[in-house]
Amino acid sequence: MEYYEKFTEILEKENKKEAVEFVLELLSSKKTDVVGLYTEILTPALNGMACSLKDKRICVWKEHVRTAIVRTVVECCYPYVLEQLNRQETKIYGKAVVLCPPQEHHDLGARMVADYFVLCGIDAVFVGSDTPYDDFIGAVDIIAPDFVAISVSNFYNIIVTKKLVEDLRKKAPSNTRIIIGGSAFVANSENISKINADYYAHTFEDIKSITSVLKEGRE
Amino acid sequence: MNNILELKNINKIYGSTIKTQVLNNINLSFESGSFNSIIGQSGSGKSTLLNIMGTLDKPSSGEVIINGINIARMTKNRLSEIRNKSIGFVFQFHYLLPEFTALENVLLPYRIENGAVTKEMREKAVEYMRLVGLEKVINNNSTKMSGGQQQRTAIARALINNPQIILADEPTGNLDSNSTETIYNLLRDINERYGTTFIIITHDRHIAEKADRIIEITDGKINLDIKKQ
Ligand SMILES: Nc1ncnc2c1ncn2[C@@H]1O[C@H](COP(=O)(O)OP(=O)(O)OP(=O)(O)O)[C@@H](O)[C@H]1O
Ligand SMILES: [Mg+2]
16 A cells, blocks of 8 residues: 555645656556556546545645656556566457547546456457447447446436437347446446446556456367 | 435326327336436427426326325415426526516515515525626616526526525526536536536536436436445
8 A cells, every 4th residue: 555655745735747657666566557547546546536635626636746647657558468468478369449438538547447348358448438329339240349448437427328328239249248447336226227238447557357257168 | 314205106198189109107206406408409308307296297197106196186385486486497498578678577476475575585586696607797687688698597496495406408408508507507516505406407518427316218218327435
């Protein structure tokens, strides 16, 4: 936990250089690995961003700055994702598309999940929330992903996610598995069953067990 | 928490020769003090549903239960008392009575309930007009105001009797995003301060995403019903 505390301290100072150097040192000296970093340091740091200032506009600004720093940190981790993948000698078994519904601004959790898929031997494209809805639905039969993972933070976006899943059921290949996750479901788990997805995932272990089914078939 | 309003198996059918079913077996209950939004495409049945909740319209079948009592068991007098005292309305189209000033419109539910307007009540009405940003036009004839100003006056009017429930049909439909934010904050403040239950039909994502619960109506049915927490 001392690494988490140190990282939040750096994040509160909004020191991007120090944040990147600190994390890269943790990874290169094997004090933690990518999953440990995402799970025990970056995600809690993102969720725990407190702001005691009265002026909420400054809080929103600070949240943006800190999120941007964490984003840079995550992008810097990719060589370590690949290194771990090589070390595991994991084959690539399938492919996943990781996305957020349109207008979902919190997409960093989904970005980390994309790396989880890679570590589980599933080639993952992270498309954030920028992909136009119709274009994705229109192309999904050609992309033919084994998994589509949708991350929802703002509970309002559950509405469009329900529709997205219904449309995917019609257009995606029948073996495409749909996974949902994100803080909208953490805040109220009753919302999980309101969407016709195949799986709900919250942790790296969840992704691991969901993808292992595919692995067994293709080994 | 107790339910302030319940709908059981509500159906609404318009027309006798050519029948259109506008609401199809709606079951909903609303917790006292909750802040709810209703969304759905144009023509999906939202206003019809809200009018039935507010006892302004009757379902073809089904039950409306307010504070645990089926409204079919209430006398006409009791029902109009509830309508005037316990429920505040903001309508989608018809906001204000044209022969009155803005302030007189705001005071109308109070006058209907109590007769003469006291000094305190007048001050309270002026205060609400100030909160909705209209202290400058309180004495304007209601027809001499913009659409958005009329809408804000209607919101002040809905609040005047401190009703237990406020039913609002697109209350920010004519407002720019800044005024929408101001009105939303006002409604939330009243919700938190007095425990007033809000049921708001809205097309505005910024209002809906801030509610505790979103109910989506599709073709007269509940397509989705989600709570934030
Ligand atoms: N008095 C009426 N007689 C017959 N049909 C009606 C009547 N009032 C409404 N309808 C029909 O009922 C359906 C639902 O209308 P309603 O006004 O409840 O929709 P809404 O969801 O509020 O739409 P909007 O977002 O456009 O306000 C519509 O198809 C409408 O044509
Ligand atoms: Mg309507």
